[in-house]
Amino acid sequence: MKRITTGNEAVALGALRAGVKVVTGYPGTPSTGCIEHLLTMDLPGRHVEWSTNEKVAFEIASGAAWAGHRAMCTMKMSGLNVAYDALISIAYSGTNGGLVIYVADDPGVSAGMAEQDSRGFARMAQLPMLEPVSPAEAYGLVQTAFELSEKTGSPVFVRLTTAIALSRAAVEAGEPVPPREIDPILERDIARYTKAGAAICQDQHRALISRLERAAAFICEVGLNRLDLSDRPGGLGIVAVGGVRAYVKEACALAQSTGTDRGSASALSDVSILHVVTPVPFPRDETGELLSHCGTILVLEELEPYVEREVHVLAHRSGWAGRIVGKLDGTLSPIGEYGVDEVRRGLAAAREGTVPATEVRSSRFAVQGTKAASRPITVCAGCPHRGTYLAIEAAIERAGYSKSEVMVTGDIGCTILGMNPPFDLLWNEVSMGSSVGLAQGYVRAGLKTPVIATIGDSTFFHGGIPGLINAIQHRVPLTLVVMDNGWTAMTGMQVNPGTENAFQDGGRRVDLEQVLRGLGVDRLFVVDPYDLEGTTDALVECLQRSADVSAVLARRECAIQATRRGVRHGTTTVDPEACVLCKRCLQMTGCPALSLPVTTREPGSKPSGDGFDKLRKLSAASSDAEEPTTAVDGSSTATSIQIDVAACNGCGLCVPFCPTGALTWRAAE
Amino acid sequence: MMSCDIVLVGVGGQGVLTIGDLLLRAAFDADVPASFCPTKGMAQRGGPVKVEMRLGREGVGPRIGEGGADLVVGMERSEALKGIRFLKPEGTFILFDHVWTTTGAMLGTDPYPTLEQVTRRIRDATPRSIVLDPAELPSVNGRRAPENVYVLGAILGRSTVGRLLDPKAVERLLAERWPEAEAPNVAALRAGWRSGR
Numbered sequence A: 001m002k003r004i005t006t007g008n009e010a011v012a013l014g015a016l017r018a019g020v021k022v023v024t025g026y027p028g029t030p031s032t033g034c035i036e037h038l039l040t041m042d043l044p045g046r047h048v049e050w051s052t053n054e055k056v057a058f059e060i061a062s063g064a065a066w067a068g069h070r071a072m073c074t075m076k077m078s079g080l081n082v083a084y085d086a087l088i089s090i091a092y093s094g095t096n097g098g099l100v101i102y103v104a105d106d107p108g109v110s111a112g113m114a115e116q117d118s119r120g121f122a123r124m125a126q127l128p129m130l131e132p133v134s135p136a137e138a139y140g141l142v143q144t145a146f147e148l149s150e151k152t153g154s155p156v157f158v159r160l161t162t163a164i165a166l167s168r169a170a171v172e173a174g175e176p177v178p179p180r181e182i183d184p185i186l187e188r189d190i191a192r193y194t195k196a197g198a199a200i201c202q203d204q205h206r207a208l209i210s211r212l213e214r215a216a217a218f219i220c221e222v223g224l225n226r227l228d229l230s231d232r233p234g235g236l237g238i239v240a241v242g243g244v245r246a247y248v249k250e251a252c253a254l255a256q257s258t259g260t261d262r263g264s265a266s267a268l269s270d271v272s273i274l275h276v277v278t279p280v281p282f283p284r285d286e287t288g289e290l291l292s293h294c295g296t297i298l299v300l301e302e303l304e305p306y307v308e309r310e311v312h313v314l315a316h317r318s319g320w321a322g323r324i325v326g327k328l329d330g331t332l333s334p335i336g337e338y339g340v341d342e343v344r345r346g347l348a349a350a351r352e353g354t355v356p357a358t359e360v361r362s363s364r365f366a367v368q369g370t371k372a373a374s375r376p377i378t379v380c381a382g383c384p385h386r387g388t389y390l391a392i393e394a395a396i397e398r399a400g401y402s403k404s405e406v407m408v409t410g411d412i413g414c415t416i417l418g419m420n421p422p423f424d425l426l427w428n429e430v431s432m433g434s435s436v437g438l439a440q441g442y443v444r445a446g447l448k449t450p451v452i453a454t455i456g457d458s459t460f461f462h463g464g465i466p467g468l469i470n471a472i473q474h475r476v477p478l479t480l481v482v483m484d485n486g487w488t489a490m491t492g493m494q495v496n497p498g499t500e501n502a503f504q505d506g507g508r509r510v511d512l513e514q515v516l517r518g519l520g521v522d523r524l525f526v527v528d529p530y531d532l533e534g535t536t537d538a539l540v541e542c543l544q545r546s547a548d549v550s551a552v553l554a555r556r557e558c559a560i561q562a563t564r565r566g567v568r569h570g571t572t573t574v575d576p577e578a579c580v581l582c583k584r585c586l587q588m589t590g591c592p593a594l595s596l597p598v599t600t601r602e603p604g605s606k607p608s609g610d611g612f613d614k615l616r617k618l619s620a621a622s623s624d625a626e627e628p629t630t631a632v633d634g635s636s637t638a639t640s641i642q643i644d645v646a647a648c649n650g651c652g653l654c655v656p657f658c659p660t661g662a663l664t665w666r667a668a669e
Numbered sequence B: 001m002m003s004c005d006i007v008l009v010g011v012g013g014q015g016v017l018t019i020g021d022l023l024l025r026a027a028f029d030a031d032v033p034a035s036f037c038p039t040k041g042m043a044q045r046g047g048p049v050k051v052e053m054r055l056g057r058e059g060v061g062p063r064i065g066e067g068g069a070d071l072v073v074g075m076e077r078s079e080a081l082k083g084i085r086f087l088k089p090e091g092t093f094i095l096f097d098h099v100w101t102t103t104g105a106m107l108g109t110d111p112y113p114t115l116e117q118v119t120r121r122i123r124d125a126t127p128r129s130i131v132l133d134p135a136e137l138p139s140v141n142g143r144r145a146p147e148n149v150y151v152l153g154a155i156l157g158r159s160t161v162g163r164l165l166d167p168k169a170v171e172r173l174l175a176e177r178w179p180e181a182e183a184p185n186v187a188a189l190r191a192g193w194r195s196g197r
Helices: A007-017 A033-039 A054-066 A077-093 A119-125 A135-152 A162-166 A198-222 A242-257 A284-293 A306-318 A340-352 A384-398 A414-419 A434-444 A457-473 A512-519 A532-544 A559-564 A584-589 A618-624 B016-029 B077-086 B115-125 B147-158 B167-177 B179-194
Strands: A002-006 A022-025 A047-050 A071-076 A099-105 A156-161 A168-172 A226-228 A236-241 A271-276 A296-300 A323-325 A407-409 A451-456 A478-484 A523-527 A549-555 A570-574 A663-667 B004-011 B034-040 B048-055 B069-074 B087-096 B128-132
Touching: A002 A007, A002 A135, A002 B016, A007 A033, A007 A099, A007 A135, A007 A156, A007 A162, A022 A033, A022 A054, A033 A047, A047 A054, A054 A071, A054 A077, A054 A099, A071 A077, A077 A099, A077 A119, A077 A198, A099 A135, A099 A162, A119 A156, A119 A306, A135 A156, A135 A168, A135 A198, A156 A162, A156 A242, A162 B034, A168 B016, A198 A284, A226 A284, A236 A242, A236 A284, A236 A306, A242 A271, A242 A340, A271 A284, A284 A306, A296 A306, A296 A340, A306 A323, A323 A340, A384 A414, A384 A451, A384 A478, A384 A532, A384 A549, A384 A584, A407 A434, A414 A451, A434 A451, A434 A457, A434 A478, A451 A457, A457 A478, A457 A512, A457 A549, A478 A512, A478 A532, A512 A523, A512 A549, A523 A532, A532 A549, B004 B016, B004 B077, B016 B034, B016 B048, B016 B147, B016 B167, B048 B077, B069 B077, B069 B147, B077 B087, B077 B115, B087 B115, B087 B147, B115 B128, B128 B147, B147 B167, B147 B179, B167 B179
Parallel strands: A022 A047, A022 A071, A071 A099, A099 A156, A236 A271, A236 A296, A296 A323, A407 A451, A451 A478, A478 A549, A523 A549, B004 B069, B069 B087, B087 B128
Antiparallel strands: A002 A168, A168 B034, A226 A271, A570 A663, B004 B048, B034 B048
């Protein structure tokens, strides 16, 4: 049946079509949609779950595959770093049932985290990697990946990039195929499933290499990497890898129509193209044919020049003497996502030896004149984290320090938004759970001021626990703030171990309070972040203590989720008579439910403030505040702060900041 | 085959993704090859959103290059500036002049562009620009019609999209998807279609 799907959904549908039995993963943009889609379906005889982290997810999938079933594990590129410890070991052991690792990379960094190229991991693990160009191709390639995995006994990667994972297009998808009805394989083979001794490990290394060779033979046999040779030898050869394949034809046509390709009228007909679907194993034979047919080679691949290096090695070894254009000669950048512009740039360089100005990015629209207003991301209206950030700020001040001398480490997820205005509180963001380890490093470095580690619930379960155990064991004086909103929120509200039982779908909740106490946190404060005073008190006590780990568990469900279920905390209202428009509520909370009808200052005038930090002191608030000016179109004048009743959930966090009592809160009935 | 490469920009919460989704669905139903590629930030609401759509194009990637869009739609005044670089020299620019201000602008610490500044930059890029005033949005039973459907109407009425896709089919699609909101949606779509005439 033809239907509209995203790349992520196509991966899910392809796996179902391949009879997958077990699918595990951890949420991470842009890969999340695959398991999200599976979880909307009724799938008898299969198991789909969000696991605690990617390593656990991969181990579960591997166990199922060792037992003979088809299994898939999904993650974003950062998750592959987590899974990799288990992954490389299992790569050396091989698999029985088809084992597919779906990883989504993010060139261009639309979702944060390192702009890493996961193809490097496939090379290091010597596992085949398939890269679709579209959702439709993803659907088919996932099935090919399972087949390849079982034919060779090798786990197989399927890699998508953001644009393909998230874009939607028509896909022809068949009916799902139920998993095989087999008894799980129980095979006791030390030489295969353990690393007990050098001989075993080296035999496994040999087997790994031979599996990749068999994979190369299979890939060649089914013709995954297509080679289109031109009629005339000696022309340009393009090696187009993965998602970039989509832009080659379009860029060639554009280059010809706009006259930047000053070759003859037959310029396009003498272009040969190798479409690389498998960067690993590198398609040596097809590339060899391309080299012997062409005089110049253009390698088009996003991020690192992995394939390009292979082309150079092959060219060198075969004595080929042409020119290779790509990243290594400086034509193209390893940074960012590739589209038609980058391909045109490469074409121009390959054709003419130089890149004409018309092909340089942004030349037509050099940044000048009016710029768009910046929209720093902040937490949502009613977000409980807002209360935690405000309390940390207040506690630092009350304990006698300034924000500039207290290290507050940050972590992955919504909690990292504390780095942005108006809080400007967090100093760093590394990887899942790193806030806890980094904080200990700052203590060990001899910092005399308090050190605070902040982390969200899912992130803590995922990677924060080992760091905390270390801190407890070594009696590290630091304050851990676990911001528990009950959901893996930033990736779109997935269930995590701490989510309420009602949403566990047969699973059970793991209570963070018990976990913290069980690990040995003796000084634990469980607080409600909507209770600014109570949360601040707890934090001040932590900051004033000098030995051992203290922890604050700030608990309150994600406002988005609560609101979706119709849960309201209260009602916040503004008295327009009492509001003097000092904007302090807005400055302190940055809440998106608060606004002024006034929207701009006049063009050309200088900003009147020095950031949201301005006017922290109540006394200065009224005198420093900018008077309401004319609205954008000069038509209206503000009389008071406005509360967007649709967005406001009545958390009341803005109320204590109003110097005139214009904001009032009452509890929901 | 006729085709139209479209870039839509706006702010999360304005229904930009829904416009793209409806166009994709209408294309799918009409057997017009199409792809839809969203870019959105991490914020639930209030963050920049972009959609790239390739209508009537087969065998092309989801992204549109600089200077590659036949049609750019700015759903929000300031965000519209980010769409300009995608416009073809003779392309059409539709600006829906909604102002979704920023906290920095409200506090007077960040600039926010005026309509004149934005339209000047658009007119420098193309002779074909259309500015829609949010005040023109019709009301149905005392409630303002949805602005994204109004803009969708303008897309159908003021660009080649109206020749690629049947506006009547889009109207039926709206009625199917939100039967309870059929009246305001149809009113908005038709008002958008007639806008600026």
